Amino acid sequence: MSAxxxxxxxxxxxxxxxxxxxxxxEIRDFAGIEELLEWDQETTMPRRGVAGRxxxxxTVAAAKHARxxxxxxxxxxxxxxxxxxxxxxxxxxxxEARRQVERAVRIxxxxxxxxxxxxxxxxxxxxxxxxxxxxxxxxxHLARLIALKKEEAAVVAPGGNAYDALxxxxxxxxxxxxxxxxxxxxxxxxxxxxxxxxxxxxxxDEAPARGHFPFAAQRALALELVxxxxxxxxxGRLDGSTHPFCVGINPGDVRLTWRWQEDxxxxxxxxxxxxxGHGLYxxxxxxxxxxxxxxxxxxxxxHESQSRLWENQVGRSRAFWQWALxxxxxxxxxxxxxxxxxxxxxxxxxxxxxxEADEATYNLHVLVRFELEKALFAGDLSVAELPAxxxxxxxxxxxxxxxxxxEGVLQDIHWSMGSFGYFPTYTLGTLAAAQLxxxxxxxxxxxAGSFAGGDFSALLAWLRSNVHRHGSTLRPAELVERATxxxxxxxxxxxxxxxxxxxxxQL
Ligand code: ZN
Numbered sequence: 090m091s092a093x094x095x096x097x098x099x100x101x102x103x104x105x106x107x108x109x110x111x112x113x114x115e116i117r118d119f120a121g122i123e124e125l126l127e128w129d130q131e132t133t134m135p136r137r138g139v140a141g142r143x144x145x146x147x148t149v150a151a152a153k154h155a156r157x158x159x160x161x162x163x164x165x166x167x168x169x170x171x172x173x174x175x176x177x178x179x180x181x182x183x184x185e186a187r188r189q190v191e192r193a194v195r196i197x198x199x200x201x202x203x204x205x206x207x208x209x210x211x212x213x214x215x216x217x218x219x220x221x222x223x224x225x226x227x228x229x230h231l232a233r234l235i236a237l238k239k240e241e242a243a244v245v246a247p248g249g250n251a252y253d254a255l256x257x258x259x260x261x262x263x264x265x266x267x268x269x270x271x272x273x274x275x276x277x278x279x280x281x282x283x284x285x286x287x288x289x290x291x292x293x294d295e296a297p298a299r300g301h302f303p304f305a306a307q308r309a310l311a312l313e314l315v316x317x318x319x320x321x322x323x324x325g326r327l328d329g330s331t332h333p334f335c336v337g338i339n340p341g342d343v344r345l346t347w348r349w350q351e352d353x354x355x356x357x358x359x360x361x362x363x364x365x366g367h368g369l370y371x372x373x374x375x376x377x378x379x380x381x382x383x384x385x386x387x388x389x390x391x392h393e394s395q396s397r398l399w400e401n402q403v404g405r406s407r408a409f410w411q412w413a414l415x416x417x418x419x420x421x422x423x424x425x426x427x428x429x430x431x432x433x434x435x436x437x438x439x440x441x442x443x444x445e446a447d448e449a450t451y452n453l454h455v456l457v458r459f460e461l462e463k464a465l466f467a468g469d470l471s472v473a474e475l476p477a478x479x480x481x482x483x484x485x486x487x488x489x490x491x492x493x494x495x496e497g498v499l500q501d502i503h504w505s506m507g508s509f510g511y512f513p514t515y516t517l518g519t520l521a522a523a524q525l526x527x528x529x530x531x532x533x534x535x536x537a538g539s540f541a542g543g544d545f546s547a548l549l550a551w552l553r554s555n556v557h558r559h560g561s562t563l564r565p566a567e568l569v570e571r572a573t574x575x576x577x578x579x580x581x582x583x584x585x586x587x588x589x590x591x592x593x594x595q596l
Contacts, residue, residue, distance in 0.1 A: 105168035106179045112162050113186060114380035119153035124336045128344055131330040143209065154201065157193045166190060178383070181562055185382035188261070195244045204237050208507045215505030222495035224476050227505070232472045234507045235465055242466070252466040255510035259389040260517060262564045265463055268513055272456050275516070275579050276486065282590065283449050283487075286437045289594045297425035298433035302354040310420040311347070311358060314413065315365040318399060319549045320345075325368055327361065332502075335364040335396075337371030337386075340379055354421070355434065356445075359400055366399030367392055369549065373557030388565040389511065391556065393518020394525055401448060402526040402585065403548070405434045408540035432593045439487045441496045449586060450487060452519060457482045458501070458512040466509065521569055523582035525556065528573035 103111075123146065130142050156162065166186050173179035211230040218227035242251035253264045308327070316322055330346035337343045345364040349357035370386060378384035386392050403409055410417075410431055417423060417430070437447045443454035461478060464470035470478055479498040484490045491497030503511050529551040530536060536548055555572040569577045590596055 105165055105172050106182070108165050109162075109169040109183065109186060110381055112156065112159075112165060113182075113382055116153060116156050117380040117384070119149055119156065121338045123149050123153065124338050128336050128338075128346075131332070131334070132328045132346060147205070150205070154193065157190055162186075162190060163194065178562075182382045185561055189382070192245050192258075196241060197244070200237065200240060200244070204234075204241065204507060207233050207237055208505075211505040211507065212502070215499065215502065219495050219499040222493040222499065224494040224498060227499065228472055231475075231504060234504065235472065235509070238507055238509055239466065252463050252510060255466070256513065257510075259508075259511050259514050260565055261388055262566055263388075263390070263513070263517070268459065268517075271520070271577075271579060272452075272459060272513075272516070275452050276456055278579065278583055279449060279453055280486070282586070282596075283437060283439060283453070285596050286449065286590060286594050287439075289596060291594050293432045293436045293593065294429070295433050295436060297423070297429045298355050299353050300421075300423075302351055302421055304349060304351060306420040307349050307351075307354060307357050310354075310416060311361040313416060314358070314404075315345075315361060315368075317543055318362075318365060318369070318403065318545045320365045320368050321372055324372055333360040333364050335367035335371065337368070337374070340372055340374055340376050343368045343371040354417075359404065362404040363396040363400040366396035369399065369552070370395040370557055373549075373553045375558055375560050378560045383560040383562050385561055387559065387561045387563060387568055389514035390517035390521060391565050391568060393514055394521035395518075395552065395556065397519050397522035398526055398552075402522060403540065403545065405448075405589075406537070406540060407431055408537040410434075411541040412543040435589050435593050437590065437594070439489050441483065441489055441491050442500055449590065452516045453486050455512050455516045457486055459516075462509050462512065517565070517577065520579055520582045521577055523585045524569065524573045524575075524577060524580075525552070527581040527584075529555075 126142065126146055126149065130138070134142060166183055169179065170183035170187065173183055207230070211227075211234050214227050214230045218224065238255060239251055242249075242254035246254035246257075250265065253266075256263050256265065256268075312322065312327065315327070324341045325343040325345060327345045327347060329348060331348065333345075333347050335343065335345050345361065345368050347357055347361045347364065370392060374384060374386065407427065410427055414427055414430065418425070435448065437449040439450050439453075440446055443451070443458075446454050457479065460482060461470065461475065464478070465472070465475070476494055476498045480491055483497070501512075503509075526548075529548055533547050533551055536545075539545070539547060556568065559568060563571065566577060587596075
């Protein structure tokens with residue numbers, strides 16, 4: 090596929106395809122404005138700006154939704170689709186626009202506004218409930234959100250599987266039937282591995298990762314590393330926020346955020362490498378397709394594959410640290426050697442909190458949420474039963490039991506925002522990262538030598554050509570299969586993980 094020529098035409102005499110691009114460009118601009126307002130809210134806005142900002146965000150969201158559901162756009166898509174040669178970029182643009190518009194049009198304005206309100210109230214109630222570890226305070230909000238999302242699923246996919254209809258927003262084409270065997274297999278292989286690590290009785294000495302790591306030195310090292318892996322700081326920036334994230338306002342303006350603690354360098358550094366992986370994807374999307382239906386990332390799962398790959402397969406590798414260690418020592422005045430430092434990047438320990446979980450247990454945390462979400466939407470589990478079901482599943486799968494709801498069922502923000510079906514994308518991304526990295530090494534040869542010399546360009550070029558440049562022309566499953574020669578599976582991830590754990594815990 091070749092990129093379309095940029096169009097600024099808006100007259101009625103222009104082609105349906107040009108008119109589609111003009112209308113879509115405005116929608117994407119509203120999305121960019123929304124993202125900028127949200128970024129500002131999380132990084133620099135004064136605390137008292139919240140209420141006024143919520144109003145502004147509501148206005149922008151309503152304007153964007155009105156354009157996305159406008160009769161003019163629906164008609165233009167139909168005309169553009171009819172005029173486009175089969176298999177052409179123009180046909181792909183019209184098909185992707187139709188997919189997004191059809192879902193938006195099916196959701197009545199009444200439901201959209203009830204959902205927006207339930208989300209706003211749900212998030213506020215969740216924050217307070219989490220602070221007090223009081224599930225009862227959040228329960229009615231969660232019940233309301235689930236009822237509204239069931240209603241949404243029923244209108245967007247009448248008669249279909251409700252959970253799948255929600256999953257499709259984040260991972261187009263994914264179904265719980267396809268995910269079930271993946272998660273079952275992961276559980277079957279990860280649980281014994283985690284147990285074996287515990288029984289090996291070789292705890293890692295984490296002293297080299299702890300001590301005093303001043304903010305300024307952490308920031309300087311993080312910026313040096315992200316620039317080295319190819320993140321363009323002339324087309325991006327790094328700012329502090331409560332929860333790290335990455336936002337691609339346009340391909341020339343990609344913003345990473347981070348948080349840090351001065352007694353351990355790992356959370357901040359790996360948070361930044363993770364977000365920079367997302368950022369490299371955003372910077373690598375085809376510029377000529379920006380503001381068109383095919384110009385954005387294909388799915389959350391593929392997005393997460395890029396962040397995980399740079400965070401784990403690259404940033405936790407020995408080869409990366411052969412190059413990074415002198416920089417680390419210089420910034421922090423550390424004398425730790427590779428043999429002391431590298432194991433501290435792969436500590437395995439079953440824990441209660443997903444965002445602090447290690448590579449071996451992380452997918453088990455996701456599995457708990459996937460099982461519970463399916464049960465909630467199938468009607469097999471009530472909201473009142475949820476906290477006990479959560480605790481039991483953690484005990485069964487990870488061997489740990491939360492002492493209260495704050496370190497249990499209330500720990501994640503997702504459900505309070507009505508984001509059901511989001512969690513599985515974390516595991517899909519983790520598996521895809523390992524599979525893409527293995528495929529890249531099959532083509533390019535081992536990257537170890539170039540990483541040890543601080544050269545990451547061959548890997549980035551492979552990702553640009555096999556992932557980034559496609560925009561959203563391919564479904565996620567199709568992209569993985571084309572890039573790696575096989576459907577997404579757990580094999581490469583398990584091989585990667587076993588290799589690491591054998592080296593560190595001598596299993
Ligand atoms: Zn991520």
